[in-house]
Amino acid sequence: MEQGANVALASLPGVGPVRSGKLAKLGLERLGDVLWHFPLRYEDRRRVFSVREAPEGELCCVKAMIAQSPQLSRARSGVELVKVKCVDETGTLNLTFFHQSYLRHAFSPGDTYIFYGKAERQGRGISMVNPLFEKEGEEKYTGRIVPVYPLTAGVHNALMLSLARLAVDQVAPGVEEVLPLWVRQRYGLCQQEFALSNIHFPQNFEGLESARKRLIFEELMTLTCGLAMLKGRRQHFDGLQFSPHAPAEFCTLLPFTPTGAQKRAMEDIFRDVTSGQSMNRLVQGDVGSGKTAVAAYGAWAAALSGVQCALMAPTELLAEQHFRTLSALLGPSGIRVELLTGSVKGAGRKKLLQELAQGDIQVLVGTHALFSQGVAYHKLGLVIADEQHRFGVAQRGALAAKGGETPPHVLVMSATPIPRTLALMIYGDMEVSIIDELPPGRTPVSTYVVGEDKRQRMYGFVRAQVAAGRQVYLVCPAVEEIGGGEEEGQTSLFPAMDLKAVTTYAKTLQEQVFPDLSVGFVHGKMKGKDKEAIMSAFAAGEIQVLVSTTVIEVGVDVPNATLMIVENADRFGLSQLHQLRGRVGRGQHESYCVLVSSSRSETARQRLRVLTQTTDGFRIAQEDLRLRGPGDFFGQRQHGLPQLKVADFASDLELLNQARQAAQELVEGDPDLKREEHRPLRRRVEHMFRDNPDIFH
Numbered sequence: 001m002e003q004g005a006n007v008a009l010a011s012l013p014g015v016g017p018v019r020s021g022k023l024a025k026l027g028l029e030r031l032g033d034v035l036w037h038f039p040l041r042y043e044d045r046r047r048v049f050s051v052r053e054a055p056e057g058e059l060c061c062v063k064a065m066i067a068q069s070p071q072l073s074r075a076r077s078g079v080e081l082v083k084v085k086c087v088d089e090t091g092t093l094n095l096t097f098f099h100q101s102y103l104r105h106a107f108s109p110g111d112t113y114i115f116y117g118k119a120e121r122q123g124r125g126i127s128m129v130n131p132l133f134e135k136e137g138e139e140k141y142t143g144r145i146v147p148v149y150p151l152t153a154g155v156h157n158a159l160m161l162s163l164a165r166l167a168v169d170q171v172a173p174g175v176e177e178v179l180p181l182w183v184r185q186r187y188g189l190c191q192q193e194f195a196l197s198n199i200h201f202p203q204n205f206e207g208l209e210s211a212r213k214r215l216i217f218e219e220l221m222t223l224t225c226g227l228a229m230l231k232g233r234r235q236h237f238d239g240l241q242f243s244p245h246a247p248a249e250f251c252t253l254l255p256f257t258p259t260g261a262q263k264r265a266m267e268d269i270f271r272d273v274t275s276g277q278s279m280n281r282l283v284q285g286d287v288g289s290g291k292t293a294v295a296a297y298g299a300w301a302a303a304l305s306g307v308q309c310a311l312m313a314p315t316e317l318l319a320e321q322h323f324r325t326l327s328a329l330l331g332p333s334g335i336r337v338e339l340l341t342g343s344v345k346g347a348g349r350k351k352l353l354q355e356l357a358q359g360d361i362q363v364l365v366g367t368h369a370l371f372s373q374g375v376a377y378h379k380l381g382l383v384i385a386d387e388q389h390r391f392g393v394a395q396r397g398a399l400a401a402k403g404g405e406t407p408p409h410v411l412v413m414s415a416t417p418i419p420r421t422l423a424l425m426i427y428g429d430m431e432v433s434i435i436d437e438l439p440p441g442r443t444p445v446s447t448y449v450v451g452e453d454k455r456q457r458m459y460g461f462v463r464a465q466v467a468a469g470r471q472v473y474l475v476c477p478a479v480e481e482i483g484g485g486e487e488e489g490q491t492s493l494f495p496a497m498d499l500k501a502v503t504t505y506a507k508t509l510q511e512q513v514f515p516d517l518s519v520g521f522v523h524g525k526m527k528g529k530d531k532e533a534i535m536s537a538f539a540a541g542e543i544q545v546l547v548s549t550t551v552i553e554v555g556v557d558v559p560n561a562t563l564m565i566v567e568n569a570d571r572f573g574l575s576q577l578h579q580l581r582g583r584v585g586r587g588q589h590e591s592y593c594v595l596v597s598s599s600r601s602e603t604a605r606q607r608l609r610v611l612t613q614t615t616d617g618f619r620i621a622q623e624d625l626r627l628r629g630p631g632d633f634f635g636q637r638q639h640g641l642p643q644l645k646v647a648d649f650a651s652d653l654e655l656l657n658q659a660r661q662a663a664q665e666l667v668e669g670d671p672d673l674k675r676e677e678h679r680p681l682r683r684r685v686e687h688m689f690r691d692n693p694d695i696f697h
């Protein structure tokens with residue numbers, strides 16, 4: 001028989017072809033796979049109770065003696081059941097087993113067993129249904145901490161337990177140590193074998209904790225090593241060399257003086273695009289930090305270098321706004337900026353595509369449509385993706401493919417709903433510029449959480465703002481847009497109003513609440529042209545109160561708007577609310593954000609209060625991640641990282657930081673992990689990235 005990790009599960013006694021087929025569904029084919037199939041949770045079966053002490057309604061171990069031969073009977077439904085009466089000095093334990101009639105021969109009076117099951121009070125004794133049992137003196141899975149595995153139909157925990165036992169005994173001792181000694185010493189990590197043994201069968205919870213810590217660290221370090229190696233490779237790509245047009249020259253076109261952080265980001269881009277190597281840069285900055293100007297510099301530099309720039313936005317609304325901004329900024333220098341979205345159709349589209357292919361258009365702004373079939377560039381030199389977290393990593397590759405022989409430079413602009421470390425992981429192959437400075441003269445947006453009882457006062461406040469010449473956003477979550485549409489796919493904690501309800505509410509506001517004000521309504525299902533008409537009316541100040549669904553979440557810029565009201569605010573993630581709030585406080589006027597929540601849940605209110613306490617996008621993102629977890633955080637979007645087994649981005653940020661640091665040091669000294677002592681780690685990295693084997697050389 002084969003030894004160790006490679007033993008096929010099908011060849012093991014008690015498995016057989018049917019079960020091995022089911023195990024394969026869990027990704028388990030060999031004994032080595034079982035070793036890395038970690039428990040979901042653990043049951044503490046260390047304490048064995050007497051009948052009297054057994055905690056009511058809880059899973060627990062009770063030791064008792066079989067008092068009578070088991071009785072087989074048949075329930076009215078026809079189901080066979082076996083009843084067994086047991087006793088100890090303190091009372092009676094009555095057992096009922098369903099669907100296991102063979103058990104009538106299993107128990108002999110006088111034998112003592114440990115039973116594990118849910119204890120229900122029954123007179124002076126207790127009862128259990130279908131408990132696990134082990135004979136006294138032969139305990140393997142009672143009287144200790146027992147793992148519970150992810151299961152599937154036909155694979156019981158009992159089977160997993162015996163396989164895991166085998167894997168830990170036979171495979172774990174031979175697993176190579178992947179973490180160098182200095183890493184283990186510096187970060188206080190236990191050895192591989194101890195970790196693998198304790199993650200399955202912990203001696204105690206301290207042992208489990210140190211096993212978990214070590215395995216999480218190992219996983220994160222493998223991941224970050226892989227990303228660092230990937231990044232190292234990227235830097236060697238040849239890129240288009242732009243002609244040297246420095247940021248200072250561009251800044252004379254801006255209607256304001258750029259902040260130091262904006263200038264630094266532009267300098268970073270300048271260095272990249274003139275280096276002869278391909279740029280792959282992430283510009284990260286909170287809402288309102290002025291990323292558009294940085295993007296515009298890139299577009300301008302591309303145009304002056306005789307190549308084209310494509311700027312991709314996540315929504316049509318945002319694309320239209322960028323189009324207006326860039327046209328105004330670059331148009332006077334003779335740079336032609338055009339807009340391409342799904343709404344540009346027919347003859348207009350055909351003409352536009354023709355001009356694009358001929359190179360008559362220098363900057364093309366749009367949505368995903370920019371990279372759809374039939375869109376051919378003359379010479380694409382720069383791709384800018386705005387608010388990238390809505391696109392996902394996978395799409396980056398697709399963008400670059402449009403460039404022909406030399407891939408275009410890639411610039412990604414992101415607000416920061418992603419905590420820094422996490423962002424660095426997801427964008428691990430990119431250089432990062434951080435805009436950590438807001439333009440001067442911004443007053444922080446005063447934020448309030450209010451209940452239904454304050455509604456009339458709130459409407460009064462809307463009037464006061466409008467009377468002072470300002471404008472107001474009023475956002476309602478609509479179910480079609482939350483989690484629905486491709487463009488505004490958002491995640492939410494709660495179901496939201498349907499679009500009809502939102503439409504009705506907008507009408508009520510106009511007709512009954514603010515008949516004397518000009519109220520507009522915009523939602524994601526409207527035609528692009530209609531949306532644009534309303535948005536430009538709002539931008540021009542013709543609409544005073546703009547009721548909308550979440551379409552305005554990202555990027556919209558109307559400095560005269562000073563009040564943001566969010567209805568049913570508890571239905572949004574905190575980062576999303578932070579983005580919404582970023583729509584106000586963009587001019588010199590004092591600005592406000594009112595979060596309306598009728599939720600009586602104290603945790604929901606508490607969550608919202610985070611926004612009243614801080615305007616730091618990073619902190620808010622962190623809190624969001626903590627409260628909602630990365631699954632919700634990213635929604636359905638692919639973030640493109642390999643699947644992790646034990647680590648979890650939300651709770652393991654501290655370890656993530658340490659692992660990154662260790663990985664960086666390691667890769668700096670040995671970029672390809674070629675040294676003898678790094679070979680095991682390299683093999684682990686290759687295994688983790690096995691779906692993209694081509695990324696390493």
Ligand code: ADP
Binds near residue numbers: 259293439
């Ligand atoms: P975001 O980073 O959220 O995309 P924007 O680029 O939309 O931010 O900029 C927000 C607002 O701030 C815009 O009205 C823009 O014109 C203005 N702005 C950007 N940079 C500066 C600056 N350095 N000084 C003054 N206003 C600025």
Ligand code: MG
Binds near residue numbers: 291292386554555
């Ligand atoms: Mg923006």
